[in-house]
Each structure stands twice: as C-alpha cells, then as structure tokens.
Amino acid sequence: MENNFTVEGREIIVKKNELRRNILKNVVQQAEKIVKSPVPFTDYSSFRQYHLSGDRSGYQKPFGEKRRNIVFLAIAAYLTGKEKYILKLQDYIWDICNEQTWSAPAHLPEKLNYEKKYIDLVVSTTAAALAEIYSLLNDKLDENIKNRIVYEIEQRVFIPFYQHPEDYGWFKRYGSNWCAVCCGAIGTALIHTGRGKVYFEKILNNVIESINGYFDHFDTLGGWVEGVSYWNYGITNALKFTDALYRATKGKINLFKHPKIQNTGLFPVHCFLPPDTFVNFGDSVENLALNRETMLLISQHTKYGKNVSWLLKHIRLNDFQDIRSLREIKIPEVLIPEQTFIHFKNIDWAITRKNWKDKNGPVFAIKAGHNEEPHNQIDVGQFIFHVFGEDYLCDYGAGSYTKEYFSPKRYENPFCNAEGHSLIFIDGMSQGLGRNFSGKIIEAKHGELEDEISLDLTGAYPSDLVTKVIRKIKFSKKQKYGHLLISDIVETNTERNIETRIQYNGKLKKLDRKHFVIYGKNGKLALNIIEPEKFNVKTGEFKNLPTLHGERKTMKFLKITSRGTKICFSIEAIPQM
Structure with a gap:
C-alpha cells in the first residue's frame, strides 16, 4: 500500500499555486504578538487542580494556547521566511515535547502510571499538528527539532x-x-x-478501518447524534486524514466516496438557524463557528456541495485551526437548498422551516432518540422553535465541563437532567436514564402549507408512571412567520399530577391564566394554552448556571399542570412582530 504514497509531505498540505491570498497581514499580526510574549506556562499545580476542584480551565487554557500559537507561527514562517518566527516556533515545539503528557487532565487518572502511554484527543491532535509542521517547514527547522518531533510522536503515539x-x-x-x-x-x-517505518501499514489499515466505521455510524442522510458541535470536531479530524490520504496517493485512496459522507453536508445545512446559529441538542452549542477547511472540503468533494456553499455565505467559520488554512480550496457555485423539511431517521431528529430566504422566518426542530446517547442529556422529545433570529422555545445546550459534569452527578445538573428540558413530568418524575428509555418519531409528514410530526415518548418513561405519552406538532406555514401547535397526550393507570414544561428564552409577560407573551430582541411570541380546561400554570427558573464557554445562564420555563388519568395539553405559539 505504501507504494501509492507518491506525494511529499509539504505538497499534501499546500502547493505553491494553492496559496490563499490576503491572509499575510492577519497571520503576521498574530505571530508578532506571539513572538513578543513568553511561551504559556503549564505547571503541575494547574494540572492537579482538575482532580482537586474539578476545574479544567487553569491548565487547559495555557495548554491550548501553545497549540493554537504554533499554527500562526508556522504559517508566518512559511509565508515570510523570517527567522524570528522559526526561532519562536522551535521554542514552542521544544516546550510541547518536554510536557510530561500531551493528554488533558480530564482524560487521565488522578494517579498517573508513568509506564503507560496515554493517547487521547489532545495527544492525537498534537501529534498531527507537529507532523504537519515537520512537513511544511522541513527545510527550515533545526535537525534537533525535526528529530525530536519524529521521536516524540513515535514514542507517545505510533509505537x-x-x-x-x-x-x-x-x-x-x-x-x-x-x-x-x-x-x-x-x-x-x-x-x-x-x-518507511515498520508500523506504517498496520496503523494505516487500522485507521482507515476505524474512519470507515465512524462514517458508517452517521445517519443515512449524514446526521450525527452528538449534534453539530461534535459533528464538526469529529469530522474535521476524520476529513483532515481523508484529505491527506487523497492528496498523498493522488486520489488512489478516496474515503470521500463513502455514501454517508456524500450526504453529511445536509446536517449543518438543515441545523442552520438564521442569521448564524445552529440547532443545539445535547452537549452542543448554538453559537458555533465551523472549521473552515472541513466545510470547504465537504463543499468540494460531496453530493450537496452547492448547498454547503450556500451555507458558507451565512455562517462564521473558524479559521487558522491548523496549517491547512494556507490552502485555497475551490468550492462550487452556490445553490439554495430545495427541501425545507428533513427527518434524520437514524438519529431521529426532524427539522422544518417555512423557507430558506427569510432570515426572520420560523424553524422548528425536535428530537426523539434515547437517554444513553454520547454526550447524553435526558431530552427525548426536546424541541426548539426559532423565529426572528432567536430561539424563543429553546434548548440551553451544554453546561460547564467540570469533573462532576462527566460523573454520576451529571444528572443533578439542569443542563443534563429532565428538569432542564421541555418534557413531561408525572408526579414530579420524568424520563428514565439509559438506552432502554427511548422515544420514536412515528409520523413526519411534510406539506406545502403544514408539517406534522408525532412522537411516541411512552418508552422514555418508567412503565409504572405512564401507559401512553404522545407529543404531536403542527407547524403551519400559512402565516408570514408561521404558527406552532404543541399537543401532549398523557395517559396513566391511576390519577396523577401531570405537567408539561416549556423552556423559553426572553422576557415573559402573563396576560391572563391562558395567555402569555415572550418578548425577544426582534419580536415576540404569543403562547396560548388551549387545553386542558382545568390546569395550574407557574413559572420557574434555574439561576446563574455556568455554561460550556464560561457564560452564566438562567434557565426559564413554564410549568402547566393538570390532574387525571388522561390529559391532553394543547399550546399554540404565534410569532408576532
């Protein structure tokens, strides 16, 4: 197989005729700041802090800065040839190679085994970054630095x-x-x-097998159960390899042909929420910048590339995450998507919108699935209603990544437990935890003027609580900004207190016991309780919760409660400018 690898390393990254224009000024500005500052310091006190307090940031901030800074230094050195960038880059590489471990503390046991070779996300991506720099600047780096790169990658990863x-x-x-x-x-x-190494062929075959296995686990239409954030993270590294493999072999080994990768551009396209955010179920984030090279490669190599090109006109891209940012990647002409409705059947998400042109237009998304998904939250039946550029009925996304967040205490956190989602509660209890607690989209009907989505959520609840839980959605496109009807049908063996909870974003005003208005930045959403006849309604909130990216959020929700053995809740949501 190695005979197929006929392209040298630098040209795998970029050829002279592929260099991007107009990036030098930005790159040099960043590189100058880096040159004038010391290499960020990572010490043991910060390293151990994770196991003492659960806080990741003290160590991971400088740890991550090192890895971001070598990208700018390498690109600046390549574009300008200036020695000062090479010298500073070599100091960074030397420092990284001197790190006791390339792993993040959160991925390591508290008591390290110094005989064990830990390989995690950061070890792997550090190896890739150093290897690409080795190829790009092979004629400029000192022999000691080049030999150190090869040695450390071999000892820490390959062997x-x-x-x-x-x-x-x-x-x-x-x-x-x-x-x-x-x-x-x-x-x-x-x-x-x-x-040329003894391990090359075995590792290459193993990696190709695993990447194909990963591609196999995509939804038939290209969706990914962990959400857009982790779709972006995973596929960025998978396609970086796919691209390197394709270029190194002059297209003889082409993993881009995988049928699910041919479709995967549909996932970020349909998860797009105008003007520039995304559906954020699970531990995903709404305000996400996708990797530039990943999106350009998908637009260039896959079936829905023209639709992805359209998306690129509307979203923020994360640039200079690796040295492939040197390369200009040609993309096809822009084509606005045709279908406004999609059901990712394997991950059981449905997303619909009135049209693709109106930035104020309505978008609705809902998920079924089960309660043991990767980056799991207890959220079978969770939904989002987005209009006027805002999530009025929302998912609050991911909480702060602490030690407790990835422990059995995870489900004490409202970001992850049922309390922090728009779900149904029976006598104060909600869905069970585990793969066996699941729901199913049983109807996904698309029409010119109205879409209907029905979910059977019965299986997501303990059998002694309920006999039937159905959630029905009617998404009308007749009105300029749409109209949403949410109907929850709940049946139990004995009389119980049954609650449906609606998470919202904005300022809530109560008009009377049946009518509310949520005021957003650009419009408002009327919420009208049509059924049941007898009910109690309260507001609730979880205050000042730390999020993944360090902000604080207050979760707000309506609790609509009735008592009986069969209750039907009907709530309409009417957008108003």
Missing part, C-alpha cells in the same frame, strides 16, 4: 498504538467523536512522519 491498539477504547467506538478525532489525527501524523 503504543501499533503494539496494542485494543488498549484504546476509542479505537473502535465508532459512534463517538473520539474515534474520528484520535484515529483521524493519528492517520494524518502517520502520513507525514511514519512512512
């Missing part, structure tokens, strides 16, 4: 993964972004620094 791939749980965990990130990054590093 342990070659000898005992089964020791790494992510290797064949195809349904997780870990498989894509670790295998993709290792494969990229291998192409740049592993050729």
Whole structure:
C-alpha cells in the first residue's frame, strides 16, 4: 500500500499555486504578538487542580494556547521566511515535547502510571499538528527539532498504538467523536512522519478501518447524534486524514466516496438557524463557528456541495485551526437548498422551516432518540422553535465541563437532567436514564402549507408512571412567520399530577391564566394554552448556571399542570412582530 504514497509531505498540505491570498497581514499580526510574549506556562499545580476542584480551565487554557500559537507561527514562517518566527516556533515545539503528557487532565487518572502511554484527543491532535509542521517547514527547522518531533510522536503515539491498539477504547467506538478525532489525527501524523517505518501499514489499515466505521455510524442522510458541535470536531479530524490520504496517493485512496459522507453536508445545512446559529441538542452549542477547511472540503468533494456553499455565505467559520488554512480550496457555485423539511431517521431528529430566504422566518426542530446517547442529556422529545433570529422555545445546550459534569452527578445538573428540558413530568418524575428509555418519531409528514410530526415518548418513561405519552406538532406555514401547535397526550393507570414544561428564552409577560407573551430582541411570541380546561400554570427558573464557554445562564420555563388519568395539553405559539 505504501507504494501509492507518491506525494511529499509539504505538497499534501499546500502547493505553491494553492496559496490563499490576503491572509499575510492577519497571520503576521498574530505571530508578532506571539513572538513578543513568553511561551504559556503549564505547571503541575494547574494540572492537579482538575482532580482537586474539578476545574479544567487553569491548565487547559495555557495548554491550548501553545497549540493554537504554533499554527500562526508556522504559517508566518512559511509565508515570510523570517527567522524570528522559526526561532519562536522551535521554542514552542521544544516546550510541547518536554510536557510530561500531551493528554488533558480530564482524560487521565488522578494517579498517573508513568509506564503507560496515554493517547487521547489532545495527544492525537498534537501529534498531527507537529507532523504537519515537520512537513511544511522541513527545510527550515533545526535537525534537533525535526528529530525530536519524529521521536516524540513515535514514542507517545505510533509505537503504543501499533503494539496494542485494543488498549484504546476509542479505537473502535465508532459512534463517538473520539474515534474520528484520535484515529483521524493519528492517520494524518502517520502520513507525514511514519512512512518507511515498520508500523506504517498496520496503523494505516487500522485507521482507515476505524474512519470507515465512524462514517458508517452517521445517519443515512449524514446526521450525527452528538449534534453539530461534535459533528464538526469529529469530522474535521476524520476529513483532515481523508484529505491527506487523497492528496498523498493522488486520489488512489478516496474515503470521500463513502455514501454517508456524500450526504453529511445536509446536517449543518438543515441545523442552520438564521442569521448564524445552529440547532443545539445535547452537549452542543448554538453559537458555533465551523472549521473552515472541513466545510470547504465537504463543499468540494460531496453530493450537496452547492448547498454547503450556500451555507458558507451565512455562517462564521473558524479559521487558522491548523496549517491547512494556507490552502485555497475551490468550492462550487452556490445553490439554495430545495427541501425545507428533513427527518434524520437514524438519529431521529426532524427539522422544518417555512423557507430558506427569510432570515426572520420560523424553524422548528425536535428530537426523539434515547437517554444513553454520547454526550447524553435526558431530552427525548426536546424541541426548539426559532423565529426572528432567536430561539424563543429553546434548548440551553451544554453546561460547564467540570469533573462532576462527566460523573454520576451529571444528572443533578439542569443542563443534563429532565428538569432542564421541555418534557413531561408525572408526579414530579420524568424520563428514565439509559438506552432502554427511548422515544420514536412515528409520523413526519411534510406539506406545502403544514408539517406534522408525532412522537411516541411512552418508552422514555418508567412503565409504572405512564401507559401512553404522545407529543404531536403542527407547524403551519400559512402565516408570514408561521404558527406552532404543541399537543401532549398523557395517559396513566391511576390519577396523577401531570405537567408539561416549556423552556423559553426572553422576557415573559402573563396576560391572563391562558395567555402569555415572550418578548425577544426582534419580536415576540404569543403562547396560548388551549387545553386542558382545568390546569395550574407557574413559572420557574434555574439561576446563574455556568455554561460550556464560561457564560452564566438562567434557565426559564413554564410549568402547566393538570390532574387525571388522561390529559391532553394543547399550546399554540404565534410569532408576532
């Protein structure tokens, strides 16, 4: 197989005729700041803080800065040839190579085994970054630095993964972004620094098998159960390898042809919420910048590339995440998507909108699934209603990534438990935890003027609580800004207090017991309780909760409660300018 690898490392990254224009000024500005500052310091006190307090940031902030800064220094050195950038880059590389471990503290046991070779997301991506720099600047780096890069990658990654791939749980965990990130990054590093080595062919075959396994786990239409954030993270590293493999072999090995990758551009396109955010179920974030190179490669190599090109005109892209940002990637002409409704059947998400042209237009998204998904939240039946550029009925996304967040205490956190979602509660209890607690979209009907979506949520609840839970959605497109009707039908064996909860974003005003208005930045949403006849309604909130990116949020919700053995809730949502 190695005979197919005929392209040298630098040209895998960029050829002279592929260089991007108009990036020098920005790159040099960043590189100058880096040159004038010391290499960020990572010490043991910060490292151990995670295991003492659960806080990741003290160590991961400088740890991450090092890895971001080497990208700017490498690009600046390549574009200008100036020695000061090479010298500073070499200091960074030396420092990174001196780190006791390239792993994040959150991925390590409290008591380290210094004989064990830990390989996680950061170990893998660090290896890929250093390997690409090795190829790009091979004629400029000192021999000591080049030899150190090759040695550290070999000792920390290639040899342990070659000898005992089964020791790494992510290797064949195809349904997780870990498989894509670790295998993709290792494969990229291998192409740049592993050729001619005894381990090359075995590792390459293992990586190709795992990346194909990861691709197999996509929804038939290209969706990813972990949401757009982790779709972006996983596929960025998988396609970095796919691209390197394709270019190194002059197209002889082409993983872009995988049928699910041909469709995957549909996922971010349909999850798009105008003007520039995304559906954010699970541990995903709404305000997300997608990787530039990933989106350009998808637009260039896949079936829905023209639709992806359209999306690129509307969203923010994360640039200079790796040195492939040097390359100009040609994309096809823009084509606005045709279908306004999609059902990702394998992950069981449905997303619909009135049209693609109106930035104020309504979008509705809902998920079924089960309660043991990767980056799981207890959220079977969760939905989002987006209009006027805002999520009025919302999902609050991901909480702060602390030690407790990834422990059994995870489900004490409103970001992850049922309390923080628009679900149904029976005598104060809600859905069960585990794969067996699941729901199903049983109807997804698309019409010119109205879409209907029905979910059977019965299986998401303990059987002694309910006998039937159905959630029905009618999304009308007759009105300028749409109209939404949410109907929840709940049946129990004995008389119980039954509650439906609606999460909202904005300022809520109560007009009377049946009528409310949510005021947003650009419009308002009327909420009218049509059924049941007898009910109680209260507002609730969880205050000042830390989020993934350090902000604080207050979750706000309406609790509509009635008592009986069969209750039908009907709530209409009417957007108004």
